[in-house]
Amino acid sequence: MQLNYDFLLLIFTDFGCIHKMYVNSNCVGCSQCMAFCKYEAISVFGKAVISEKCVNCRFCVSYCPMKAIEVASKGGMS
């Protein structure tokens, strides 16, 4: 049985091995991150909101021009 990358990400997330994503106060609601997230996990309502669809691939972290998306510490996600 071959495990793909997406499946492994979901397993690690469920066991808490990968931290959740967090949108900080730098977000200006430009919506650029929505285009970068292939999992359609980001919505923007004045500020970006990351949904449960997020698999923590972290692509959005490097693409946000405001450096507004971070990896949250455990228990620190909002």
Ligand code: SF4
């Ligand atoms: S997280 Fe970054 S790319 Fe996404 S809406 Fe906010 S500022 Fe724009």
Ligand code: SF4
């Ligand atoms: S970490 Fe990946 S899946 Fe999660 S919001 Fe960012 S681009 Fe989308």
